[in-house]
Amino acid sequence: MITSELPVLQDSVESGQDTVSLSMSMSELDDIGDGKTKKKRGRPGRPPAPNKKPRKSPSEKGPMGVQRGRKANGMAQQNGEGDPVTLFEVVKQGKSAMQSVIDDWIESYKQDRDLALLDLINFFIQCSGCKGTVRIEMFRNMQNAEIIRKMTEEFDEDSGDYPLTISGPLWKKFRYNFCEFICVLIRQCQYSIIYDEYMMDTVISLLTGLSDSQVRAFRHTSTLAAMKLMTALVNVALNLSINQDNTQRQYEAERNKMTGKRANEKLELLLQRRKELQENQDEIENMMNSVFKGIFVHRYRDAIAEIRAICIEEIGVWMKMYSDAFLNDSYLKYVGWTLHDRQGEVRLKCLKALQNLYTNRELFPKLELFTNRFKDRIVSMTLDKEYDVAVEAIRLVTLILQGSEDALSNEDCENVYHLVYSAHRPVAVAAGEFLHRKLFSRHDPQAEEALAKRRGRSSPNGNLIRMLVLFFLESELHEHAAYLVDSLWESSQELLKDWECMTELLLEEPVQGEEVLLDRQESALIELTVCTIRQAAEAHPPVGRGTGKRVLTAKERKMQIDDKNKLTEHFIMALPMLLSKYQTDAEKVANLLQIPQYFDLDVYSAGRMEKHLEALLKQIKFVVEKHTDTEVLEACSKTYSILCSEEYTIMNRVDIAHSQLIDELADRFNHSVEELLQAGEEADDDDIYNVLSTLRRLTAFHNAHDLTRWDLFGNCYRLLRTGIEQGSMPEQIAVQALQCSHYSILWQLVKITEGAPSKDDLLALRRVVKSFLAVCQQCLSNVNTPVKEQAFMLLCDLLMIFSHQLTTGSREGLQPLVFNPDSTLQNELLNFILDHVFINQDDENQSMGEPRDNINDIDHFGKPPTLILSLQQSHDICIIISDLDHSINTVFFSVLQLFNELIQDQGPNLDRTSSHVSGIKELARRFALTFGLDQIKTREAVATLHKDGIEFAFKYQNPKGPEYPPANLAFLEVLCEFSSKLLRQDKKTVHSYLEKFMTEQMMERREDIWLPLISYRNSLLTGGDEDRMSITSGSSSSKAGSIRSKKGRPPLHKKRIEEESVEGSWMMRNDTLQTPGALQTPQLTSTVLRENPRQAAEHLSEPGSESDYVHKRGLMEDDAEPIFEDVMMSSRGQLEDMSEEFEDTMVIDLPPSRNRRERAELRTDFFDSAAMIEDESGFTMPMF
Secondary structure: OOEEEOOOHHHHHHHOOOOOOOEEEHHHHOOHHHHHOOOEEOOOOOOOOOOEEOOOOOOOOOOOOOOOOEOOOOOEOOOOOOOOOOHHHHHHHOOOOHHHHHHHHHHHHHHOHHHHHHHHHHHHHHHOOOOOOOOHHHHHHOOHHHHHHHHHHOOOOOOOOOOOOOOOHHHOOHHHHHHHHHHHHHHHOOOOHHHOOOHHHHHHHHHHHHHOOOOHHHHHHHHHHHHHHHHHHHHHHHHHHHHHHHHHHHHHHHHOOOOOOOOHHHHHHHHHHHHHHHHHHHHHHHHHHHHHHHHHHHHOOOOOHHHHHHHHHHHHHHHHHOHHHHOOHHHHHHHHHHOOOOOHHHHHHHHHHHHHHHOOHHHHHHHHHHHHHHHHHHHHHHHOOOHHHHHHHHHHHHHHHHHOHHHOOHHHHHHHHHHHHOOOHHHHHHHHHHHHHHHHOOOOHHHHHHHHHHOOOOOOOHHHHHHHHHHHHHHOOHHHHHHHHHHHOOOOHHHHOOHHHHHHHHHOOOOOOOOOOOHHHHHHHHHHHHHHHHHHHHOOOOOOOOOOOOOOOHHHHHHHHHHHHHHHHHHHHHHHHHHHHHOOOHHHHHHHOOHHHHOOOHHHHHOOOHHHHHHHHHHHHHHHHHOOOHHHHHHHHHHHHHHOOOOOOOHHHHHHHHHHHHHHHHHHHHHHHHHHHHHHHHOOHHHHHHHHHHHHHHHHHHHHOOOHHHOHHHHHHHHHHHHHHHOOOOHHHHHHHHHHHHHHHHHHHHHHHHOOOOHHHHHHHHHHHHHHHHHHHHHOOOOOHHHHHHHHHHHHHHHHHOOHHHHOOOOHHHHHHOOOOOHHHHHHHHHHHHHHOOOOHHHHHHHHOOOOOHHHHHHHHOOOOOEEEEEOOOOEEEEEOOOHHHHHHHHHHHHHHHHHHHHHHHOOOOOOOOHHHHHHHHHHHHHHHOOOOOOOOOHHHHHHHHHHHHHHHOOOOOOOOOOOOOOOOOHHHHHHHHHHHOOHHHHHHHHHHHHHHOOHHHHHOOOHHHHHHHHHHHHHHOOOHHHOOOOOEOOOOHHHHHOOEOOEOOOOOOOOOOHHHHHOOHHHOOOOOOOOOOOOOOOOOOHHHOOOOOOOEOOOOOOOOOOOOOOOHHHOOOOOOOOOOOOOOOHHHHHHHHHHHOOOOOOOOOOOOOOOHHHOOOOOOOOOOOOEEEOOOOOEEEOO
C-alpha cells in the first residue's frame, strides 16, 4: 500500500523523542476535502458555540452499526480457508499487520459505515470476554444502555477470566495487540473519518457506557481502550498544533513579503488551511473532553487497582507527550492524589509517570508547585511497604535532586540516606545512587585533580573518601559497613576501588590543608577498605542482601579477575606496612588480617614478590606475640591457613614459619604449665598469665590447624583434673583448656575417619573421649558459671558427634566410638537447662545483680540445630529439633503440658490473675516471639497450633452443665498469645472454626468466666476484616452508599461465612493442614441485578495492601482527595454533574499556537487551598 509519510508522533512516543509525525493512508486521501464544510461539536458541560453542533450524549445516541464479517442476523462468516474474519480474531492471533487490517476496515467503513461500526462495537464486546453479539436489529432499535445490559446478561458468570487477564501463549500478546489496534485506528483515521461526527461519537459513547458497567471485564477493557484512544487523540492534537505553527509561520513569511512578490492566492490557501486546522483542533478537544470527563475522572478512582493504574499510567503519557496542554496543575493533581492509593501497583504507576516528567529538566518550572506540595509524600514513600514502590520513590527523589538541589531539605535527604543500610538490595542500591549524587559526586573534576597534584597526592578522591568515612561514622551503624559499600558499589565504583588513595590516607602524614585522621576515623576507613576488597574479589552482595550467589556474566567475571589482580598487587606491598603501623591496635589488626583471604596468591611467585611474603609473615608473628585477643588470634590463624593452601607454591615457606611459631608456643606452654602446677596454690599472677596467654594462642590456632603432634591434650587434661581436684584453677584457664581439648579430639577423629584406623587407634580415641566427657560432666557442678556453660556446650556437641549417626555412610567400623549418655548425664544436662535457662527472671536478677533474658539464654545455648527443651508426659529429655514446624509443635505441647499440670493442681476453676497462669501466658508470649517475622514460613504450623488449641479448649464439657464454660476454656487466654502470628486472612478462617464449637448461648455470654473466649475471639477479629476486597453491590440507597468522609471509611458489611464454606475449609481436615488465601469475591455481577443505577460499592483493603489511608492519617496529606468512589455511578448521572463539578478544572483547552498568543488566558491555580471540589456525596472538600 502506498503511504505518504510526514513526521509521526506515534513513533516518537515509543522512542522517547519529541519529534512528531503523521502517517496517512491512501484510503483517506480522497476524503481530506470533506472536512471543509463540516460542523463541530460543542464541549460537554459547556453551552455549545453558535456555529457548533452539540455533542450527542450516550442516551441520545442512535444506531451503532453492524459487525464486519457478519450477516445481519449476527451469524459469523468465514472465507473458504477458515481464516479469521472478525477484528477480535485478527487481533487475538496477531498474525496480520495492524495497519493493513485498519486500512481494510476504513474501506468497509466508506462502503457501509453502520456495518463497519458494528464490527468495531462487537470487537470491544468480545475483547471483554462476552459471548454475546450485538445484532443489526439491536443496533437499530435499542439504546446503548439497553445493549450493554443485554450483553451483561450473556456474560459467563462462572468464570472471572477475560482476555486481558487470561494467561497462556495464545493470550500473551493480546493486550499489546489490542492497544496497538486502537492507536493505529486513530492514526489512520486522523484526516477525515474521526471528524465525521459519527464514528467517534459511537466509539466514545460505547466505551463510556461500558466503563460504567458493574462487570469488571467490561469496565477494565473499556477503560484500557478509552485511555489508549485518548493517548492517540493527544497524538493527533499535538500534530495539529505543530501543523498550525508551521502554517502560521508560512503565512507570516508570505505576508511580510513586498506587495509585488506576495502571492494572494497562497495567502488565502494558508488562511483556509489555518482555519481547517483550528476547527480540527477544536473537534479533537471535544473528543478528549468527552473521554476525560466521562471515563478518566471516574475510573482513576475505580475499586479495581488495575483500572486505576491504567488511568494514571496514561495521564503520565499525555503530560509528557503534550506538556503544553497537560502538564499543569489541573492534571498533575490526579497523580498527586493517587500517590496515596492503598495498592502498591497504583502508587508504582504514579511514581513512574512522575519519573518520566522529572527526567526532562525543561519541565521543572512547570513541576515546581507540584514538587512543593507533594514532596513530603514522595519522600515518605521511600519507606513504602512495597519494595518496588520504595525503589521507584527513591529514584524519583534522586531525579528531583538532580533537577534542583534546593528542592530537598536536609531532613528529606537524611530520610533517604539511612536506606543504604536496608536489607533489600534494590532499595539500598537506589539509596546509594541518591547518596552518590548528593555527597560523593565530583562537581569540578579538573580542579580537584589539580589540587591533588599540588598536594602530592596520586588521587583526587581524598576528600570524598574522608566524607565517606564521616558519613559511615555519623550513621552509627558501624557493623553494617559491608551494606554501605554494597549500596554504593554500582554508582561509586571508581571511588570505592581507589585503594591507593585509601592507603595514602592511612600511611602518609597529612599535607598542608588536610586534617589528621582521628583514631576512630582510621578504624572506620580500614573497615570500609576491607569491605570494598571483599566486594571486588567476591563480586556478590554481603550476607542478607541476596538470595544466593548468582552466576556472573563473562564481563562481570573478567572485571572480578582484573579487580582481584589489582588489589593483590597493591596490598601485597601495602599490607605489611599497615600491619607494622597498627600492630598494637587489636581492632585495626583484626580487620587488616582479613585482606589476604581475597588475594590471588599466585602473584607472590609469578611476580617474584617473596620478600613481601616474608615481611607479611614477620608482621603476623609480631601480632601473635603481642595480642591475646581471641578475634585477632583467630584472624592470624585463618591467614596462616589460607597461605598454607597446597595449591600454591608458597605453601612450604609459610608452613615452615607456621611450624616454628607453634613450636615456640608449645614449648612455652609446656614450661609454664609445669611451673603453674608446681606452684599450686602459691602461683602468682605471672604464672597464671603465662599459661593463659599461651593457651589462648594455641587454642585459636588449634581451631583451624591440626596441632595433635604437639600433644596439647595432655597438659590441658592435667590442668582440668587439677582444677577439679583442688578447686583452685582460674576459670579462664579452665575454659580455654576445655576448648583446646575439644579441638584436639575433633582433629583426632578427622584423622581416623579419613584413613584406615586400627582397633588400637579406635580404643585410644575412645579412652580420650570418655575421660574428657567425664571431666566435662564434673565441670557441670563447677562454681564458675563460664566453666559450666562451656562444659555444657561441649558435652552437647560431642554427644551429637559421637552418636549413632557416626556409623552411617559405610562407617560401621567406627562403632566403638559411639557414646550413649547414661541417665545420670541426661539428668544433669536437663537440670542445667532448668537451673540456667528456665528460671524466674526476678530471682535471677536478685542473685546475679543484673537483668538476663531467658530467651537470650535459649539462643546462647542453642547451637545449630537448635536445642529446645521438651517437657513430655512420658519422660523429660533434651531433644534436638532442626525443623521449624516441629519446633512450633513442640512449643505448643510444652505449654499444653504446663496448663494440664496446673488444671490437675488447682482444678478447672483457675484463678486467671494468679502468678502460675501469668507465667504460662508469659512463656507462651516469649515462645511466640521465637517464631520469627516470616509469617509465610510458619503459616501452616501456626494454624495447626490454633486448631489443636481450640479442640483442646472445648474437649471436655463442664460437669455442672452446658451453661458453664468447658473445663479447659481458660486455655484460650494462653492461645491469644499466638494470634499475632496468624496471617490476617487466616484469622477469619480460624474464627470460623472456633464458631463451630460455640453455641448461641456462648456467643451471648459476657460473664468473667467467659472472658478467655471473649479475649480469644477479639484477638482473631482484630485486623481480620481489613483483608476483604469487595466490588459487589449492596442493597442500600445511593446516598448511603456513596457518602465518603475524609475521617472515616465506608462501613463494612459484617457477613458470616456460610456453613457450607466452613465445612469445606481446611479446619475440617484432621490430616494435612492447608490454609487457603483470602476468600475470592465474584468478579462479575450482572447489571440487571442492580436496583439503583447509582448504587455504591463497598471498597475495602486487599490482602497485603497498604493500610487504609483514611484510617491512618499519617499516610495521607490533609489536602488530598479520597480516590475511591462508586464503580456503578451511571454515565448519565456523571455527565449531569460534570458541568458543576469540573467546569473549571476538567475542560481540556489545548494551548494556542505559539504565534497566536491572543487565545491564551490565565488559569486558576488549582493547588490553591481555597479551590474546592464538590463530591458526589454532597460533601465539599479542599482539593489540596
